[in-house]
């Protein structure tokens with residue numbers, strides 16, 4: 589009987605994937621589609637009713653968005669806006685907004 593060799597890769601232990609880096613391009617696309625009407629295309633809002641987000645600290649943005657999504661920070665507009673976002677979406681959006689030049 590012929591011996592069938594197994595591909596080597598099957599014998600190697602699985603290596604845990606490192607946490608993926610935030611995808612800034614995906615964050616940009618999301619901000620342009622869903623957030624720019626209020627927060628501006630470059631994260632600088634045209635209206636005093638909406639905060640500027642450009643250049644805000646990444647951790648702060650991530651925490652704020654997570655709190656809106658989970659309802660621990662209440663602002664009906666934002667609670668609705670981010671209700672369906674996954675942690676990865678929030679991380680991507682936060683990374684993109686943090687990368688923008690802030691208003692001076």
Ligand code: HEC
Pocket residue numbers: 618619622623624625626627637638639641649652653662663665666669670681
């Ligand atoms: C319909 C208008 C509107 C849209 C669209 C909108 N926002 Fe907001 N956003 C607001 C308002 C109003 C506030 C202030 C709410 C408050 O008082 O907490 C806010 C607050 C925020 C804050 C907190 C800022 C701070 O200084 O604490 C973040 C972060 C934010 N929005 C991100 C986003 C993102 C990301 C999107 C797109 C997924 C988005 N917003 C879409 C109106 C909007």
